[in-house]
Amino acid sequence: MVDSLLTARGLNKQFRSANQPVAVLSNLALHLERGESLALTGRSGSGKTTLLNILCGLEKPDAGRLQVLGEVFDSRAPEAGSQAEARWASLRRQRIGVVFQDANLMPALSLLDNVRLRARLAGQSEADCQDWLERLDIGELAERYPDQVSGGQRQRAALAMVFAMKPALILADEPTGSLDRHTAEDVTRQLFDLQARHGCGLILATHDTELATRCSHRLDLGHQPGT
Ligand SMILES: Nc1ncnc2c1ncn2[C@@H]1O[C@H](COP(=O)(O)OP(=O)(O)OP(=O)(O)O)[C@@H](O)[C@H]1O
Known part of the structure; x- marks a missing residue:
């Protein structure tokens, strides 16, 4: 079995601010194997969210090569953008669980239906969806809609969605950011x-x-050149 989940080489990303280039990631490399965890740390604005977005295909690097769950994305490859998009979309639907700051819940679905939809799209059973909500202590809110619960409860629902899809890789941006201790x-x-x-x-x-100390590895983006 191949244990490598993710390898990134030579990732570069810059944005433009007031018409000036702002380097966010410079020649960044990282590697993750099955069962490993990596904490991205660094001061506000150091590029943590940008890197997570790149690692799930929501943002394009200016340069670099990514190998994610057996799929290769190379900024120099002649592949059409739409083909790469389709491969990223498939990975996010089935194998990469993403927990971002503004929990991606469908507003027209109850919390439980959000979790069920996520499980279904990933080809997983819907049987334990209520159970995931219970385990995250929001079982009694299952029939409520996202705008009828608090930000912390939405964040827990987003985690239940990721748990229910049983992903090979979880990307989480401040997963406990809006929760009490x-x-x-x-x-x-x-x-x-x-x-x-x-x-x-x-x-x-x-x-x-x-x-961060609970993770097996740590990458401090505060130390990336250019940030
Ligand atoms: N679309 C964009 N256009 C211009 N600049 C951007 C854009 N997105 C992010 N940036 C800038 O890139 C830098 C990195 O932002 P990012 O959100 O990745 O940082 P972060 O480490 O996640 O910050 P925080 O800890 O505050 O969430 C910041 O200076 C930000 O202002």
Whole structure:
């Protein structure tokens, strides 16, 4: 079995601000194997979210090569953008679970239906969807819509969606950012339990040093040249 989940080489990304180029990622490399976890740390604006977006295909690097779950994305490849988009979309639907700051819940679906939809799209059973909501302590909110619950409860629903899809790789941007300390500890424990049980990879961006120390590896983007 191939254990490498993700390899990135020579990633560069710059944005333009007030017509000036702002280098965010410069010649960045990283590698993740099955069962490993990586904490992305660094000061605000150092590029953590940008890197997570690149690692799931929501943002294009200016240069670099990515190998993600057996798929290769190379900025120099002649492949049409739409083909790469389709490969990224398929990875996000079935194999990469993404937990971002503004939890991607469908507003017209209840929390439970959001979790069920995510499981279905990933080809997983819908049988344990209510159970995931219970485990994240929002079982009694299953029939509510996203705009009828708090930001922290939405974030837990987003985690339930990711758990239900049983991904090979989880990307999480401040997964405990809007949770109180007690709930954050509970969610963190579940995140690492799930990772240990399924042997999936986990990359998370965090300002929480305690959460970062629970990961097997750490990459401080505050030290990237140009940031
Ligand atoms: N679309 C964009 N256009 C211009 N600049 C951008 C864009 N997106 C991000 N940036 C800039 O790129 C830099 C990195 O942003 P990013 O959101 O990746 O940082 P971060 O480390 O996740 O920050 P935080 O910890 O505050 O969430 C910042 O200076 C940001 O202002």
